[in-house]
Amino acid sequence: MTYSDLSRPIDELIKSHGLPEREVYLDHENSGLIFPEVLEIMDNTYRLSGKGHPSITHLMGWISYQALYEATTNIASAINCSPEEIVYTHSGTEANNLAIMGSSGLSSNRKKVLVSRIEHLSVIFPAEKLEKYGFKVIKIPVDEEGFVNLDFLSEHVDKETLIVSVAAINHEIGTIQDIKAIRDIVRDKDEGVLIHTDACDALGRIPLDMKKLDVDLASFSSHKVYGPKGVGALYVKEGVKLEPIIHGQLSTQKLWPGVENVPGIVGFSKAVEIMHRNFRENVLKMTDLRERLISSILNNIEHTLLNGPFGDKRAPDNVNISFLYCEGEALTVELSMKGIYVSSGSACTSRVLEPSHVLLAIGRKHEEAHGSLLMKVSPFHTTSDIEYVLEILPDTVRRIRSLSPIKPLRKVI
Amino acid sequence: MSSRVPLTYGKKVLELFRNPKNLGRIEDANAEAIAGSLACGDMIAIYLKIDESTEKIVDAKFESYGCAANIAAASILTEMVKGKTLQDSWKISWKDVSNELGGLPSVKYHCGVLAVGSLRRAIRAYYTNRAKPDWLSDELTQEEKHALEEEKLMEVLAKKAKRAML
Numbered sequence: 001m002t003y004s005d006l007s008r009p010i011d012e013l014i015k016s017h018g019l020p021e022r023e024v025y026l027d028h029e030n031s032g033l034i035f036p037e038v039l040e041i042m043d044n045t046y047r048l049s050g051k052g053h054p055s056i057t058h059l060m061g062w063i064s065y066q067a068l069y070e071a072t073t074n075i076a077s078a079i080n081c082s083p084e085e086i087v088y089t090h091s092g093t094e095a096n097n098l099a100i101m102g103s104s105g106l107s108s109n110r111k112k113v114l115v116s117r118i119e120h121l122s123v124i125f126p127a128e129k130l131e132k133y134g135f136k137v138i139k140i141p142v143d144e145e146g147f148v149n150l151d152f153l154s155e156h157v158d159k160e161t162l163i164v165s166v167a168a169i170n171h172e173i174g175t176i177q178d179i180k181a182i183r184d185i186v187r188d189k190d191e192g193v194l195i196h197t198d199a200c201d202a203l204g205r206i207p208l209d210m211k212k213l214d215v216d217l218a219s220f221s222s223h224k225v226y227g228p229k230g231v232g233a234l235y236v237k238e239g240v241k242l243e244p245i246i247h248g249q250l251s252t253q254k255l256w257p258g259v260e261n262v263p264g265i266v267g268f269s270k271a272v273e274i275m276h277r278n279f280r281e282n283v284l285k286m287t288d289l290r291e292r293l294i295s296s297i298l299n300n301i302e303h304t305l306l307n308g309p310f311g312d313k314r315a316p317d318n319v320n321i322s323f324l325y326c327e328g329e330a331l332t333v334e335l336s337m338k339g340i341y342v343s344s345g346s347a348c349t350s351r352v353l354e355p356s357h358v359l360l361a362i363g364r365k366h367e368e369a370h371g372s373l374l375m376k377v378s379p380f381h382t383t384s385d386i387e388y389v390l391e392i393l394p395d396t397v398r399r400i401r402s403l404s405p406i407k408p409l410r411k412v413i
Numbered sequence: 414m415s416s417r418v419p420l421t422y423g424k425k426v427l428e429l430f431r432n433p434k435n436l437g438r439i440e441d442a443n444a445e446a447i448a449g450s451l452a453c454g455d456m457i458a459i460y461l462k463i464d465e466s467t468e469k470i471v472d473a474k475f476e477s478y479g480c481a482a483n484i485a486a487a488s489i490l491t492e493m494v495k496g497k498t499l500q501d502s503w504k505i506s507w508k509d510v511s512n513e514l515g516g517l518p519s520v521k522y523h524c525g526v527l528a529v530g531s532l533r534r535a536i537r538a539y540y541t542n543r544a545k546p547d548w549l550s551d552e553l554t555q556e557e558k559h560a561l562e563e564e565k566l567m568e569v570l571a572k573k574a575k576r577a578m579l
Contacts, residue, residue: 010421012424013421013422013423013424015424016424016427016428325478327454327455327478327479327483329479329480329481330430330480330481330483330484333430333481334430346454346480347453355454366451366452366454367452370451370454402436403433403436403478403484404476405447405456405457405476405477405478406451406456406478
């Protein structure tokens with residue numbers, strides 16, 4: 001962490017921003033809110049069962065191991081797999097890294113890695129890292145809604161392919177991929193190719209049954225199901241052998257040494273349980289809130305584009321809209337001052353010259369990507385929260401557009 | 414590896430973002446210029462009303478497409494040049510703009526650069542059909558070059574992205 005990048009005390013900025021009277025947090029892509037029940041059970045675990053190290057032979061160790069085991073059984077039952085098939089990491093990013101990097105030493109004959117163009121950077125960057133070790137990385141193109149090109153996949157997957165990685169739901173534009181179709185294409189070509197899916201955004205949004213899905217590897221992230229930050233997991237199908245990518249004192253996790261975050265895992269498990277228990281209700285609620293946001297914005301604000309698919313093929317929580325003639329970071333800061341927290345795919349937000357690689361991959365122009373806002377509704381939101389957003393948004397967009405030298409209806413350079 | 418921390422704008426940046434000074438166009442401007450592009454996500458237009466006899470800037474306005482820092486940089490620069498001669502305005506550097514804003518975060522220095530780049534383009538434009546003064550260099554200054562590079566780079570990136578789609 002580089003605290004030196006903070007050019008001045010941040011308290012001055014926070015004070016100048018002021019605390020908005022009303023707040024609606026829609027930035028679940030970057031950091032999820034947490035269920036109160038999860039906080040409560042974590043607090044108890046920190047105080048009681050999660051005190052010890054779960055691999056140590058004494059009472060505290062046994063109790064801690066028991067807590068870990070119960071939490072794992074619970075998660076395993078929610079996604080229909082065996083507890084043995086779950087490896088904990090400390091984030092979805094780590095789980096994705098383990099899947100890609102951990103499979104790289106498995107075979108000397110398989111030197112091809114296929115990932116979609118719209119994967120999370122925690123898939124793309126490890127894959128690109130493998131290029132340095134002689135692997136060939138092929139990025140599977142997607143259509144304008146973000147669906148992977150299955151013909152391209154079929155043409156490029158072969159007996160030299162090590163792994164194919166496609167997220168079940170895209171984290172930015174909410175595209176729900178047909179993972180079963182992808183799996184069948186890959187297996188049909190060669191049974192030995194590993195299939196990984198980043199399921200961080202899929203858990204709690206679409207039914208996930210590891211037996212039915214029948215992939216080799218799947219990544220999960222706790223904060224994306226409104227559990228604590230700092231917990232992730234990789235499903236590793238029985239029989240699939242990965243190599244650890246970090247090394248240290250052996251723990252209960254063969255693939256991830258270091259003491260397990262037992263209270264965090266217990267919290268993650270609780271969050272999965274809540275999402276699973278209220279699955280239908282949550283999905284219906286989120287879908288309703290999503291539709292309110294999307295239809296109202298597209299109908300009432302001119303020069304807007306939905307990024308990603310409409311309807312059933314879209315994640316129930318995902319809203320990603322480009323506001324043309326607006327720069328996304330300016331929108332984000334303006335909305336922040338109104339208590340609405342969102343993120344943007346603009347270059348300013350990513351701190352590089354290029355805007356979101358996902359938006360470019362679906363064919364959005366740079367200026368369309370710069371004006372994008374990503375909002376994720378959650379089971380915490382109410383209709384009134386969404387109405388507040390819809391009340392604030394048109395004026396916000398109007399003001400940011402009023403600043404620009406390039407305005408709608410004028411000739412665009 | 415670089416890191417990512419939240420951008421700590423000074424309160425001046427937030428103030429000018431909220432209530433920008435000198436926003437808009439000058440219909441009878443006698444110099445104007447634009448720098449950056451929509452594709453960069455970064456664009457500043459500067460409009461100047463110059464008193465031809467004294468060569469002083471009597472009014473300056475801006476329009477900006479970009480982040481909060483971009484808007485604040487353009488706004489503060491128009492404040493800084495009002496009442497100044499063109500020669501003095503030419504001397505304003507991106508660092509002066511950053512200082513006036515209480516110090517821009519390092520990843521936002523280019524906003525100050527783009528603002529100064531567009532001002533200098535406007536000053537250059539003013540002298541297109543007039544006798545060029547000695548202080549006006551033939552060679553482009555760093556800020557002008559930067560604006561040009563950013564515009565060119567985005568052209569290249571946009572073409573690359575288009576190719577990748579095919």
